[in-house]
Amino acid sequence: MTASVTTSVIVSGRRSTTWRVSGTYMVLELGGMVGALRLADRYHLGAAATATSLLPTMAPLFLSWVTFRVSAQRAAEQLLVETAEQLA
Numbered sequence: 001m002t003a004s005v006t007t008s009v010i011v012s013g014r015r016s017t018t019w020r021v022s023g024t025y026m027v028l029e030l031g032g033m034v035g036a037l038r039l040a041d042r043y044h045l046g047a048a049a050t051a052t053s054l055l056p057t058m059a060p061l062f063l064s065w066v067t068f069r070v071s072a073q074r075a076a077e078q079l080l081v082e083t084a085e086q087l088a
Helices: 001-010 017-042 048-086
Strands: none
Touching: 017 048
């Protein structure tokens, strides 16, 4: 993780709302995947087939994560510009 990404998610000493939303999304998505695999195991469904059916969700998961990161960076940059304008 680079310094620019690290500083972009910290706003006023705490994590931004975008960071919390992206973290919640990741937990829900990964929790759903784990839940699907546990149900497949519990009811003796094919774990390999279930895992294979979950693979197409990985690309949207990655794209959503990148979108959240970029929006956090833009929010931090916008905050910096607004602060500079107020000080000028």
